Amino acid sequence: MTGDYGALGRALLPEGVLVATALVVILCDLVWGRGRGRESRVQASVLLGLLGLVAACVILWQEGVLGEVGSGALNLDFLAVAVRVGVVVLSGFSLLTLVGGNTRSQPAEYVALLLFATVGFLQMAAAQTLLLAFLGLELASLSLYVLAGYDRTRPESAEAALKYYLQGGVSAAVLLFGFSLLYGLTGSIGFREISLVLVSNPPGALGAVAVGMVLVAFGYKVAVAPFHLWAPDVYQGAPTSSAALIASASKLAGVALFWRLLWSGLGPTSGGVNLSSSGPGGWVLVVAVMAAASLLLGNLVALAQRNLRRLLAYSAIGHAGGLALGLLAAGEVGPGPLFYYAATYGLATVGIFGCIALTERETSCATLEDLAGLWRRSPLVAACLAVFVLSLAGIPPLAGFFGKFVVFAAALRIDGLGHPAGWVALLAIVMSMVSLYYYLIVLKQAWLVVPPTPPRRMAVPLVASLALVAAAAGLVVLGVFPSILLGLF
Amino acid sequence: MSLLPWIPYVTFAGALLAYVAGSRSARAGRVVALLTALTGLGLALTAAAAFVPGRELQTLVNRAWIPELGIRYHLAVDGISLTLIVLTGVATTAAVLFSWTVSERVGEFFALFLGLIGGVYGVFLSADVFLFFVFYEIAIVPKYFLIALWGSTRREYGAMKLVLYSFAGSGLVLAGVLWTYGSGAAEGFSLGALTAAAARLSPVEGGVVFALVFFGFATLAGLFPLHTWAPTGHVAAPTGVSMLLAGVVMKLGAYGCLRVALPLFPDAFAAWQTTLGWLAVAGIVYAGLVALVQDDFKFVIGYSSVSHMGFVMLGLATGELEALGGAVLQMFSHGVIAGLLFAVVGRMVYERTHTRDLAELQALPLHRLIPGAAAIFVVAGLASMGLPGFSGFPSELTILVGAWRHHIPWALVAGLGVLVAGAFTIKVMQRAFFGQLRGPAESTQKEHAAEHAPMEPLTLPEKAGAALLIAATVIVGLKPDLLLDWIMPALQSPAFALTLTKGHP
Numbered sequence: 005m006t007g008d009y010g011a012l013g014r015a016l017l018p019e020g021v022l023v024a025t026a027l028v029v030i031l032c033d034l035v036w037g038r039g040r041g042r043e044s045r046v047q048a049s050v051l052l053g054l055l056g057l058v059a060a061c062v063i064l065w066q067e068g069v070l071g072e073v074g075s076g077a078l079n080l081d082f083l084a085v086a087v088r089v090g091v092v093v094l095s096g097f098s099l100l101t102l103v104g105g106n107t108r109s110q111p112a113e114y115v116a117l118l119l120f121a122t123v124g125f126l127q128m129a130a131a132q133t134l135l136l137a138f139l140g141l142e143l144a145s146l147s148l149y150v151l152a153g154y155d156r157t158r159p160e161s162a163e164a165a166l167k168y169y170l171q172g173g174v175s176a177a178v179l180l181f182g183f184s185l186l187y188g189l190t191g192s193i194g195f196r197e198i199s200l201v202l203v204s205n206p207p208g209a210l211g212a213v214a215v216g217m218v219l220v221a222f223g224y225k226v227a228v229a230p231f232h233l234w235a236p237d238v239y240q241g242a243p244t245s246s247a248a249l250i251a252s253a254s255k256l257a258g259v260a261l262f263w264r265l266l267w268s269g270l271g272p273t274s275g276g277v278n279l280s281s282s283g284p285g286g287w288v289l290v291v292a293v294m295a296a297a298s299l300l301l302g303n304l305v306a307l308a309q310r311n312l313r314r315l316l317a318y319s320a321i322g323h324a325g326g327l328a329l330g331l332l333a334a335g336e337v338g339p340g341p342l343f344y345y346a347a348t349y350g351l352a353t354v355g356i357f358g359c360i361a362l363t364e365r366e367t368s369c370a371t372l373e374d375l376a377g378l379w380r381r382s383p384l385v386a387a388c389l390a391v392f393v394l395s396l397a398g399i400p401p402l403a404g405f406f407g408k409f410v411v412f413a414a415a416l417r418i419d420g421l422g423h424p425a426g427w428v429a430l431l432a433i434v435m436s437m438v439s440l441y442y443y444l445i446v447l448k449q450a451w452l453v454v455p456p457t458p459p460r461r462m463a464v465p466l467v468a469s470l471a472l473v474a475a476a477a478g479l480v481v482l483g484v485f486p487s488i489l490l491g492l493f
Numbered sequence: 494m495s496l497l498p499w500i501p502y503v504t505f506a507g508a509l510l511a512y513v514a515g516s517r518s519a520r521a522g523r524v525v526a527l528l529t530a531l532t533g534l535g536l537a538l539t540a541a542a543a544f545v546p547g548r549e550l551q552t553l554v555n556r557a558w559i560p561e562l563g564i565r566y567h568l569a570v571d572g573i574s575l576t577l578i579v580l581t582g583v584a585t586t587a588a589v590l591f592s593w594t595v596s597e598r599v600g601e602f603f604a605l606f607l608g609l610i611g612g613v614y615g616v617f618l619s620a621d622v623f624l625f626f627v628f629y630e631i632a633i634v635p636k637y638f639l640i641a642l643w644g645s646t647r648r649e650y651g652a653m654k655l656v657l658y659s660f661a662g663s664g665l666v667l668a669g670v671l672w673t674y675g676s677g678a679a680e681g682f683s684l685g686a687l688t689a690a691a692a693r694l695s696p697v698e699g700g701v702v703f704a705l706v707f708f709g710f711a712t713l714a715g716l717f718p719l720h721t722w723a724p725t726g727h728v729a730a731p732t733g734v735s736m737l738l739a740g741v742v743m744k745l746g747a748y749g750c751l752r753v754a755l756p757l758f759p760d761a762f763a764a765w766q767t768t769l770g771w772l773a774v775a776g777i778v779y780a781g782l783v784a785l786v787q788d789d790f791k792f793v794i795g796y797s798s799v800s801h802m803g804f805v806m807l808g809l810a811t812g813e814l815e816a817l818g819g820a821v822l823q824m825f826s827h828g829v830i831a832g833l834l835f836a837v838v839g840r841m842v843y844e845r846t847h848t849r850d851l852a853e854l855q856a857l858p859l860h861r862l863i864p865g866a867a868a869i870f871v872v873a874g875l876a877s878m879g880l881p882g883f884s885g886f887p888s889e890l891t892i893l894v895g896a897w898r899h900h901i902p903w904a905l906v907a908g909l910g911v912l913v914a915g916a917f918t919i920k921v922m923q924r925a926f927f928g929q930l931r932g933p934a935e936s937t938q939k940e941h942a943a944e945h946a947p948m949e950p951l952t953l954p955e956k957a958g959a960a961l962l963i964a965a966t967v968i969v970g971l972k973p974d975l976l977l978d979w980i981m982p983a984l985q986s987p988a989f990a991l992t993l994t995k996g997h998p
Contacts, residue, residue: 340561399634400627409623409667413562416675420698426675430668437664441657444637448649452641490561 008075015073015080015130018060018088019123025056026116033112046111050102053115057096057122064088072132076194079132079264083339086492087129087260090347094253095122097354100471101245101361114154118249121147125257132268134183134193137261141179141225145172148254151246152238164241168250171234175224182217185210186269195269202272215273215287218265219294225258227317228324229298239317244364247313248357251320252350259327259346260339266291267335274335288335291328292424296431298325303435306442312372315442316356319396322439323349326411326432332425333414340493341410347489348395348403348482355392355475359385362464362472372446377455382462384469386450391476395483397443398436403483408436410490497540498553498568500533500578501615501628507532508607515600523593526603530589533614534582541579546572546979548986550620558624563681569620571986572979573751573821577617577744580828583965584740585610590958591836592733594844595643602643605635606733613741622670622753623682626663629745633659636726636738643731645843646789651729655738658712658722665709666749669702673757684756684988691757696764703761707754707769713746715802717776724783724795732839735791739798739831744824747805751820755809759991762812770810770899774906777803781913785920790842790849793921794834797877800914801827801885807907808892814984814993816895819888821980822973826876826884826966833873833962841866841955842925845948851921855928865951867926869959874918876966879911884969887977 029052037045070080078084099118102111124144131137149172153165187193189211190201202211223231239247266274266287275286302322309315327349330342362385363369363378379386395404415429482488507529515522550569558566570578588606595602608631615628633656640652670687673679676698677690694702712719723743727735755762777800784796805827808820843849845863860867876883879890889911897904951959969976984993 394634400630405627405630409671410562412667413671413674416671417678418675420672420676426672429671433664433668433671437657437661440660441653444653444656447638448641451638452649487559487561490559 008073011070011073012078014067015070015078017067018063018092019126021060021063022056022119022123022126025052025059026119028056029053029112029115029119037112042109042111046102049111049115050099053099053119054096056119057092057099060122060126061089061092061096064092076196077133077136078130080130082492083260083263083343084130086343086347086489087256088126090343090350091122091125091129091253091257094256094347094350094354095119095125095249097351097358097471097475098245098249098253100468101248101354101358103465103467103471109156114151117147117151117154118245121151121249122253125253128257128261131261132195132264134187134195134198137265138176138180138183140257141221141261142176144254144257145176148172148246148250151249152242154246155243158241160241161243162241164238167234168238168242171224171231175221175231178217179221182214182221185214185217189214195265198269199271202270207273211273215270216290218262218270219287219290222258222262222266223294225262226255226324226327227321228294228328229301229321230294232298232301232321232324235321236314236317239313239320240311240370244357244361248354248361251316251353251357255324255327256346256350259331259342263331263334263339263342266331271335288332289424291332292428295325295328295332295428298322298328299428299432299435300325303438306439309442310371312360312370312375312446315372315446316353319439319442320353322435323396325428325435326408329415329425329428329432330411332428333411333418336418337414338493340490341407341414343493344403344486344489345407345411348407348479351475351478351482352392352395352404355388355472355479356396358468358472358475359389359392362462362468366460366462372449373453375446375449376453377459378450380461381459382464385462385464385472388472388476389450390447391479393443393446395479397440401480401483403479403486406483406486408432410486495540495543495553496536497570497578497618500536501611501618503532503536504529504607504611504614508604508611511607512600512604515603517600519596519599522599522603523589526592526607527586527589529607530582530586530610533610534579534586537575537578537582540570541575544570544572544575544979546982548982550986552620553618555620558621562623563679563683563686564623565621565681565683566624567621567683568618568624570618571983572976572981573748573983574617575979576821576825576976577741577748578614580744580825581610581613581617581741583961584736584828584832587832587836587958587962588733588736588740590954590961591736591840592731593952593954594840595731595733598642602639605639606737609635609639609737609742613745616745617748621681621683622687625749625753626667626670629666629749630660630663632742632745633663636734636742639734640726640730643734644729645731646728646791647725648729651725655722655726655729658719662709662712662719662746665705665712666753667709669705669709670753672698672702672705684753688757688988696760699758699761700764703754703758703765706757707750707762707765710746710749710754711806713743714750714806715743715746715776715799716806717772717779717799717803720776720780720799720802723799724792727795727798727835728789728791732835732843735835735839736832739795739835740828743798743802744828747802747809747820747824750806750809751817755992756988759995762992763995766810766812767900770807770896770903773803773807773810774903774910776800777807777907777910778913781910781917784917785913788851790851790854790921790925791835791838793851793917794831794838797834797914797917798827798831800910801831801877803910804889804892804907807896807903811892811895811899811903812993812995813895813899814981815891816899817984817989817993818977818980819891819895821984822884822969822976823888823892825969825976826888829962829965829969830873830876830883830885833869833959833966834877836955836958836962837866837870837873841869841951851924854925857928859926859928862948863951865956869963870922870926872963874922876970878915878918882967882970884966884973886970887973
C-alpha cells in the first residue's frame with residue numbers, strides 16, 4: 005500500500021506544486037505587494053505563476069508515463085501526460101496575456117485562480133473514475149466562473165460570468181445525475197469496471213438516459229451545438245486572459261476527459277462502427293449529429309459577426325464540431341489526431357487573445373473595425389495575428405491545417421461513407437471553405453484597411469512579443485513537423 | 494545532384510529578404526525580388542540543361558515525413574513538370590520586371606508575390622499528393638492580399654471571389670483525396686498508393702470522387718462554368734499579379750488535373766470524358782464571344798485567358814497522347830503569351846493613359862504615343878491567335894488534331910473558337926492602338942493635346958521583360974520539339990497508360 009501512495013504522490017506532484025504556487029502568489033502579494041504599484045504587483049504575480057507552471061511542466065516531463073496510480077483512479081498514459089503538458093503550456097500563454105493586457109485589480113488572486121483552474125485541468129486529463137472526473141471538472145469550472153466575472157468595472161463581464169455559471173451549474177447537475185445513474189446501473193465508479201459491466205449486461209433505457217446526460221455535459225464543456233449558447237457571451241464579456249483560458253486549456257482538458265469517459269467507460273454503448281448492432285445508447289450517432297450541427301451553426305453564424313470576440317466564439321463552435329468528429333475517430337485510430345487538433349487549436353486561439361489583449365491596451369478591441377490599420381500600429385502583432393488566424397482557417401504549413409487534415413482523414417478511415425463520421429468529415433471540409441471568408445475579413449481589417457485617423461505606434465512589452473512569437477513559431481513548427489506530436493501516440 | 498529541390502525554399506527565403514529589404518528602400522526590395530526570380534530561373538534552366546527525358550518521374554528527394562499517415566517528402570520531376578518549372582521561372586522574372594513601378598508597401602508586395610511563387614514551384618515538384626496539396630494551398634492566401642491591396646477595379650470583391658473559388662476548388666480536391674484514402678484504405682498519399690486505393694472504389698464512388706478532384710482542380714484552371722473568378726480576379730489584380738495568375742496559377746489547376754485526377758481514376762475519366770470535352774469547347778467559344786464585346790481592355794485579355802485555357806482542358810479531355818502533349822505545350826505557351834498581353838495592358842498602356850476603356854483608348858493615337866507597346870501588343874496578339882512561328886500554333890494544332898480524332902464535333906466547335914479568338918484579338922488591337930486611323934482633318938482636339946504631351950517611352954525593365962517573353966514564345970514556336978521531347982516520353986509513363994487506353998477505346 006505504501007508503494008502505491010508513493011506513486012500517487014509522484015503523480016500528484018505537479019498539482020501540488022501548482023497549489024503551493026497559488027498560495028505563495030497570494031501571500032507574496034499580501035506581504036511584499038502592500039503599498040506597491042499595481043504594475044509591479046501584476047508582474048510579480050505573473051512571474052511567480054509562470055515559475056510554478058514551468059516547474060509543473062518540468063516535473064510532468066521528468067516523470068513521463070506513470071501508468072495507473074491510486075488503484076486505477078488516475079491513468080497517466082501517453083495521452084494524459086501529453087494533455088497535462090499541453091494544458092500547462094496553454095495556461096502559461098493565457099497567463100502571459102495578462103502582461104500585455106489591461107492591468108486589473110487584485111492580480112494575485114487572479115493568478116491563483118488561474119492556477120487552481122489548471123489543477124482542475126490536470127485532474128481532468130488523467131481521471132479514470134467518475135468521482136475524480138467530476139471533482140476535476142468542478143474545480144476547473146468554479147475557478148473559471150470567477151475568472152470570467154473578474155472584471156468588476158464592466159457589466160459585460162458579470163453577465164458572462166452569470167451565463168457561464170448558470171449553464172455550467174445546470175450541466176454539472178445533469179452530469180452528476182448521469183453519473184449516479186451509471187453508478188446505480190453498474191455498481192462501480194471506475195471507467196474500466198463500468199465498461200466491463202456494460203459489456204456483459206447491456207443497459208436499458210435508463211442507461212441511454214445516463215449516456216445522454218454525459219453527452220449534455222460534453223456539449224457544454226466543449227461548446228458543441230446545441231449546448232453552445234454560453235460561448236459568444238463569455239468570449240465577449242470575460243476578461244481577455246480568462247477568455248483565452250476558457251477557449252484553449254479548458255477545451256483541451258475537456259476533450260481528454262470525455263474521450264476517456266466515452267470510449268474507455270461508455271465504449272460498449274457507442275454503437276461502434278456497425279450502427280445496427282448497437283445496444284441502446286449508440287452515442288456515436290448522437291455525437292455525429294451534434295458535430296454536424298455545430299459545424300453548420302458555428303461557421304454560418306460566424307459569417308454575420310461584426311464583433312471580433314463573438315466571431316471567435318462562433319468559429320470556436322465550428323471547431324468544436326471538428327473536435328467532436330475527432331472524438332468519434334479516436335475510437336478507431338486512437339486519440340492522436342484529436343489531441344493534435346485540440347492542442348494546436350488551443351495554441352492558435354490563445355495567440356489571438358494575446359493579440360487582442362495587446363491591442364485593447366490603447367484602444368478598444370471589440371469590433372472588427374477596431375483592428376483597422378494594425379499593420380501600422382505594430383507589424384509584429386499583425387503578423388502573429390495572421391499566423392494564428394490562418395492556422396484556424398487551416399492554411400498550410402500551419403498546424404491548424406494538419407489538425408483538420410488528420411482528423412478528417414481518420415474520420416473517413418473508419419469506414420469511408422459507410423459511417424456517419426465520413427459524412428460529417430465531408431461537411432467539415434465544406435464548412436472550412438466557408439470559414440476562410442470570415443477569417444479573411446479579420447485579416448483584411450488588420451492588414452488592408454487604412455484607419456480614418458492616423459494610428460499611433462503600439463507599445464508592445466518584450467515579454468508579450470516573445471510569447472506571441474513563440475506561439476506563432478510553435479504553430480509553424482508543429483505544422484511542418486506534425487510527427488512531433490503525432491509520433492507520441 | 495540537381496539543385497532543383499531548393500527552388501521553393503530559395504524563393505521563400507527571397508520573400509523574407511524582399512520584405513526586410515523592401516521595408517528599408519523600395520529599390521532594394523525590387524532588386525532582391527528580381528535576383529530571387531533570376532535565381533529560380535537559373536536553377537530551372539540549369540536543371541533543364543542536365544535533364545535526360547525519360548518515362549518515369551525522376552526522384553530528387555524522397556524521405557519519410559509524417560510516417561503516421563504514410564506521407565513522404567517526395568520531390569520528383571519529369572518532362573511535364575520541368576516544362577512548367579521553366580515557365581514559372583520565365584513568368585516570374587518577367588512579372589517582377591513589370592512590377593517595377595509598385596511603390597506602396599514594396600516589401601510586403603514582393604514578399605507575398607514570392608511566397609505565392611514558392612508554392613507554385615513546390616506544386617510542380619511534388620510527387621506526394623499531400624505535399625502537392627500543401628504547396629497548392631500555400632499559393633492561395635497571398636493572392637487575396639496581392640489583389641486587395643495593390644489591385645484596381647473592384648479589387649476587394651475580385652480578390653475575395655478569386656480566393657474563395659480557389660479555396661473551394663482545393664476543398665473539393667481535399668474531399669476527393671481523403672475519400673479515396675479512407676474508402677480505398679490507401680497506405681499513404683503517394684500517387685501510386687492512391688491509384689491503388691482508387692482502384693478499390695466502386696464505379697459509382699470512383700465517378701463521384703473523380704468529379705470532386707477533377708472539377709476541384711479545373712476551377713483553378715478556369716474550366717467553364719467554374720471560370721467566373723478568372724476575369725474579375727485578373728482585372729482586379731495589379732499587372733505583375735495578373736501575369737502570374739494567368740501565366741502560372743491557372744496552370745496549377747490544369748497540372749493537377751493531369752497529374753492527379755487523370756492517372757488516379759482512368760475508368761471514371763472515361764465515363765466523364767464527353768462532358769469534360771463539351772465543357773472545354775463551350776468555354777473556348779463562350780469566353781471568346783464574351784471577349785468580343787468587352788469595353789474594358791483588360792477584360793478582353795481576361796476572357797481570352799479563359800478561352801485559351803479551354804484548349805488545355807480540351808487536350809486533357811481527349812485522352813489522346815498527342816493532344817495531352819499539346820495541352821502541356823499550350824500551358825507553357827499560354828503562360829508566356831497571357832503574361833505578355835497583361836503586361837502591355839496593365840503596365841505599358843494603363844499606367845501611361847490611366848484608362849482601360851476601349852472607347853477612350855480609341856480616341857488616342859497610341860501607336861504614335863507608345864509605338865513600342867503597340868509593336869509588342871501586335872506580336873503578342875499574333876502569338877495569341879496561334880499564328881505559325883509562335884508557340885500557340887503547334888500546341889493548338891496538336892490539340893485540335895487530337896480532338897478531331899476523338900470526336901469530330903469538338904474539333905469543329907473549337908476551330909470556331911480559334912476564329913473567334915482571331916476576331917477579338919484583331920478587334921481589340923485595332924481599337925486600342927490604331928483606333929484613330931482616319932483622315933487628318935477628322936483628328937479631334939483631344940488627339941492634338943495628346944500629341945503635344947508625349948508619353949514616357951518604354952523603360953528598360955519593360956523592354957527586358959517583353960523581350961524575355963517574346964523570346965520564349967518564338968523559340969518554342971519555331972522549335973516545339975525542345976519541349977515536346979521532354980513532354981512526350983513523360984506521357985508514355987505507366988502512370989498514364991490506363992488513362993490513354995481507357996480514354997480512347
